Amino acid sequence: FEGNGYISMSSVSSISLEAGAAKAVSINLMLDATSMKDEKIREMDGWIKLMQGGVEVYRVPVLAIAHKLSSLKASQLVVNSTSELDSGGASAQLTLSAKNANQGEALLFNLIGQDERKPKAEDFMTSDCDLQSAGYKIITGKNDKGVDEDILQVAVKLFKPMTTWHACDISLLIDSNQDGIPEQELLGSNLRGIPGINSGEFATTLLNATKAREIRKSFEVALESAKNNPELLAQIQRSEDYTAAILDMNAMKLFNNSSVVILEISTKHLALTADGALAFKLLVTHNEQSSVEFDDYLSSTVKTDMRVSLKKMDQSYLDLPESVILNGSTEQVVELTKGEGKEKLLVLMPNNKFSLSNLHKDSQSQILTPIYLVK
Numbered sequence: 001f002e003g004n005g006y007i008s009m010s011s012v013s014s015i016s017l018e019a020g021a022a023k024a025v026s027i028n029l030m031l032d033a034t035s036m037k038d039e040k041i042r043e044m045d046g047w048i049k050l051m052q053g054g055v056e057v058y059r060v061p062v063l064a065i066a067h068k069l070s071s072l073k074a075s076q077l078v079v080n081s082t083s084e085l086d087s088g089g090a091s092a093q094l095t096l097s098a099k100n101a102n103q104g105e106a107l108l109f110n111l112i113g114q115d116e117r118k119p120k121a122e123d124f125m126t127s128d129c130d131l132q133s134a135g136y137k138i139i140t141g142k143n144d145k146g147v148d149e150d151i152l153q154v155a156v157k158l159f160k161p162m163t164t165w166h167a168c169d170i171s172l173l174i175d176s177n178q179d180g181i182p183e184q185e186l187l188g189s190n191l192r193g194i195p196g197i198n199s200g201e202f203a204t205t206l207l208n209a210t211k212a213r214e215i216r217k218s219f220e221v222a223l224e225s226a227k228n229n230p231e232l233l234a235q236i237q238r239s240e241d242y243t244a245a246i247l248d249m250n251a252m253k254l255f256n257n258s259s260v261v262i263l264e265i266s267t268k269h270l271a272l273t274a275d276g277a278l279a280f281k282l283l284v285t286h287n288e289q290s291s292v293e294f295d296d297y298l299s300s301t302v303k304t305d306m307r308v309s310l311k312k313m314d315q316s317y318l319d320l321p322e323s324v325i326l327n328g329s330t331e332q333v334v335e336l337t338k339g340e341g342k343e344k345l346l347v348l349m350p351n352n353k354f355s356l357s358n359l360h361k362d363s364q365s366q367i368l369t370p371i372y373l374v375k
Contacts, residue, residue: 003046006032007062015050033068033102040351041257042066067257070104070351072326073097077345077368079338080375087372092317092336094345094368101328107260107348108320108334109135109155110341111367112282112308113300117159117358127358129168129286130159131296132259133365135346137320138312143266150267150310151250153322154186155346156284157365158259161354165202165254166190169285170263173209175305176271178279184271185209186280188252188263193287196241202252204263206270211245255350259364267310279305309341316341344369 001009010028017023027048036042044066050058074096081090096106114133134156141151156170170188175181185207191199219240226232248269253262273279282298300306312318318337326332345368355362 001029001046001048003062004044006035006042006044006066007046007064008032009048029062029064031064031066033066036066036068040068042068068102068351069100069353070102070326070328070349071099071363072104072106072349072352073099073363074106074347074366074368077370079370079372081338081372082374083372084342087338087370088313088340090338092338092370094334094336094347095331096324096326096334096347097331098326098328102351103325103327104349104351106324106326106334107155107262107322107350108317108324108336109137109153109346109348110316110320110343111135111346112154112306112343113298114367115296115299118296128158128160128162128288129284129296131156131282131284131298132159132361133157133346133367134282134298135343135348136308136315137317138267138310138315139320139322141264141266150312151264152267152270152278152310154263154282155348156188156261156263156282157346157348158284159361160356161257161259161362162261163257165256165261167287168261169193169287170261171283171285172263172280173283174271174278174280176273176279178273178305182209182281184247185212186263186265186270188261194242194246196243202254204250204252204265205246206248206265207242208245208247212242215242215245257354258350259354259362260348260350270310272310273307276311277307277309279307281305313339314341315339316343317345338370 008030015025031044044064046062048060048062049056077094079087079090079092081087098104112134115131118127118130136154139151139153140148143149172186173182174184176183187205187207190202191197222236226236248265250265270278281301284296286294316339318339324334347366349364352363
C-alpha cells in the first residue's frame, strides 16, 4: 500500500490464481484520526498495488473522507436556589463530559424553540433544511473601533448536516410595530444571494426590509416596461442591487459537515417594539427546487412572533461563554448565572456525530431543564 500516511493496510499474503480463475480478496484499511491534530475533516488517499515479483501489474485507488468526531454530553444543569421563584441571579453549574478521546466543542444558548421533523412528501423531494431548534444569547464584543458593544447571537440547528451552507438561508423577520409586516430581516446566507454584492463569503446581514421591498417593486416595474426590449431587459436584470437596504453586516459562523450555524449582529441597529422587545419569526429557506417546502418556519413563531428582550438579565442564563472546548476523555463544570427568563438551556455540539437519516436524530444537541438545589 502507498498513501499519504493517514491510511494503513493490514498485510496481505500472496495471492495465487490459476489461469482463468477468479478470487475475492478481503483487504482491511485503517484510518489514523490521531494524526489529524486540529483538523475535523480530512481527505485520505492512496493506492493498493498488486505486484508480481518486483513489477507493479495493477493499482486500485483508495479515497476516504475522515471525520474526527467528538462525543460530548451534558449530564446535568444545577441552579443553586430553592426553586424557580428565587433563582434570578443565582449561580448555576453545567457539567460537560467528553466520552471519547477526541477534542470537542460545546456552544450554549437560551432556547428559542424546537420543532418536530417534517414529513417527506415524496421520495424525490428532500428535507435537507429541516429546522430542529434555535437559541440565542447576548454577548459583549468589540466593534471596529475597539469599543465594547452588545452582540446578539442566534444559533440554528437542522436535523441534517450541511457539507456547505449554500443550500440553506436563515432568516429572522423582525416586526417592531406588530402589524404583521416585517420592517427588518436578519439574514444568514452566502452574499451571492444578495444582488449587488460581489462576494462569495457567508455573512449575517441586517436588511431594511421596507427598503428592500421598495427596491424589488421598482425592479419589477422596470422589467415589465422593458419586456419587449431584450437589450434593455438584460441591462436592467444586471442592475438589481439591494446594498442600499443593508443596515449592518457581521460574521456567520459555519461548521461544515454539521447541522449547526450561528448568526451574529450588533444590537444597536435592531428595531424593537414599544416595550423594548425584539419580535420576530424564524425560518430556514431551502434554495433547491426539489425541497418539500421552501420556507420552514419555527412552529412556535408561525401564528405569533417570538419576543426576546435585549437586556442581558432578562435571558434565562447569563455569562454564557462563546465556546467551551473539552479535551478528550475529560469532564468540565461550566459556571453560569441564572437570569429572569424561563427558557431551557440549548447545548450544541457541532463536532459530535451527525446523521443523514430521515428517521434517526444526531447527537449534536441537547436541551436541558435545570435542577434547583441548595448545597
